[in-house]
Amino acid sequence: MIKNLLGVIDATTYREATSDLTINRSMAAIPFAGRYRLVDFVLSNMVNSGIESVAIFPRYQYRSLMDHIGSGKQWDLNRKRDGLFFFPSSNFEEEGSFKQFRNHMDYFYRSTQKYTLITNSYTVCNVDYKKILKRHIEEECDITEVRHLGKSLEMYILETSLLIDLITAQDATGYYSIQDVVQDHKHTFKICDYEYRGYVKVIDSIGSYYKHSMELLDPTVWKQLFLQYSPIYTKVKDEPPTKYTKDAVVKNSMIANGCVIEGHVENSIISRGVKVGKGTFIKNSIIMQKSVIGTNCVLDAVVFDKDVKVENNVSLQGSKFSPYVVRKGTLQGALMKS
Template structure:
């Protein structure tokens, strides 16, 4: 499959429902499951499907994404031929475009023309799933389809498999046809292409709001859900960081939670996801929370249904409470004092 399929990840999406987590980063770089970023899932799926050439098309706040992906070494994509490519968009569009913006692709048309792969799979960056794309290609070839769209539970996953030559044609004729992206093509009932549907039956969730982000994160604390997403023979790769094990001091108590490396825990943690390098002080209680990298929680605090972005400092004695349907979110680098009772 590595010689036949080109991977394209559309990282231009900006969901307003996730604005509080996207102030300093793109949607693709939003942290998930303690040590991953959202883009890790689709990128790992492509690598595990033996796709050796992957192009990432970002648009908004992509410095964090570039820092995370680097040369692609952690995904075995730092190679002399093919590998990982990064094509930031310089196009300013007032209208929201769908997945696979042809105008963005047109600015980098040479990449597609020079590619030797016969097919291309176009995917979004915000779906959490673990999928082998090889059966999609086999079905696509066997049925003689022009476009194969991947579905899950009867709903489009906004992922498309087409011939590279057809994609180039769609890009070059976009002004005449009025198609701005792949979504436009498949939604046009008068299009001339043979459209096929591939139904994916594994675990999948799209992250497009704070509520969906929070609920999907909490689902991972269920061992059955974790096993469906993190498969031993189909691993999810991410940027490797060398950090010491988490240190549990006297008085620390952890129940039904995920704790990443490099933390220092003195308080109580229940039903929560704690990222790398987090410090939780003595007497503090953290329940139903997502605490991102290097955040610091002082002593005798109470946090319930809260999302702390990276580098947040919570002063001792602070009380913050949200709800499962409306978690309380603190943006990256902010400080919260003892008077912040919500």
């Protein structure tokens, strides 16, 4: 039954509240949990549910996303038939995902799957779509909306033929997205709700990104998301194990491969290839890939994007409600203390 389900990832959304992390990438490509990107979760959910054809529709700054996903090999989507499709937007001015879909209608016309799953790219969860499709069919729904604690997760299942009709009739109906259809009470479609009760976090601001990242340092929370029978896949990088010198101290932290840790790291998430200098103290922080932290620095409640360089003797402090964010490739020097 699940082989009748087409996967569509709507990566057209932009949130001003994430701008410090999306100036060079789309929301789908935001790093999360040390070695993953946000898109990894929805992609993994789809392939774990047996979906064999997935289309991604990005709109902004999608080079990083394309580099991360590649041919889809890590998700077993590099296939001769079906597999992974990438459809960038040709017009940034167009509003609504239906217009992005309409630019690539051949994909929908040629698809053999009877049903389509549409989902956003920034909801972190581990969901089995087989159960949702089964309920959708049993209750003869036109559109099923997945919800959590009463709030929409912007995940929808409907027949592919209905989706095609909605896309092509957009000018007449005024529906710019599937959300517009669900929220309009004037139509005659049967809209069903599916309440998902597992782990769900929506990453749509720096605050939510920091909060939900830090929560993963609690093993009980981690186990709710990373399930043994439903793994989360990501791009594999062949890097050496992390090196810890004799002066290194690490407490309650996630440290990815390829790092060199000479200082003190506590209650933090350190991505691949990060270097932490001797005498440096890092706590309650997120340090992304290939950042370099000098010696005798103090970093508390900071979020560093990729390739940030911090000179020696620098002190930076944020708070759990407002972390200190440093954009990708930025140099933080001793004269910039705060």
